[in-house]
Amino acid sequence: GENVEQHPSTLSVQEGDSAVIKCTYSDSASNYFPWYKQELGKRPQLIIDIRSNVGEKKDQRIAVTLNKTAKHFSLHITETQPEDSAVYFCAASIRAGGTSYGKLTFGQGTILTVHP
């Protein structure tokens, strides 16, 4: 089955700096890669996702890049703010045929702390 590895496990940055979180996956059939932000005691929130036919996607201060050959994808947060502090999870799934099937396999999470 799919295995997703996420690094680093903790990341501490100063406000205004950039933060990068990296994930690798094992199943070359995976074609959908979402990122979730989870604040303490709260639900995981979808913040951005990328599909395998795209190499990069950006939404304001957040961007995700995908390298299918290397089976590697990354989350980039620019101009970090204290409210960006949370646990970030990457995930991978497979869309089979014309269905919307897609159980998510998650990475282990990265605790991001942004210091004012």
Place this chain on the structure above:
Amino acid sequence: NAGVMQNPRHLVRRRGQEARLRCSPMKGHSHVYWYRQLPEEGLKFMVYLQKENIIDESGMPKERFSAEFPKEGPSILRIQQVVRGDSAAYFCASSPPQGFHEQYFGPGTRLTVT
């Protein structure tokens, strides 16, 4: 448009009791997924259901755990004869019938087994 609803938010059970967790998907969503999150760990897939059908239960423990998503009403994750190791946060997520299966999560049920 209400988001994914779960209840109860907190559930305390003694060892050997049964736990029933409920999940109502977002309006228009017909796919439900259950995930378990142990303290300070990531989310692990348990089961994927559509109305009246279990599509994938490969992440579900073979014993004591069951799930259903009836034609009417919420999806239910049932844990029989709970043990301390079942203490965790249980999240459900829903996705629409079309599209690329973006999954939106509920607030979770935090189960504590004493």
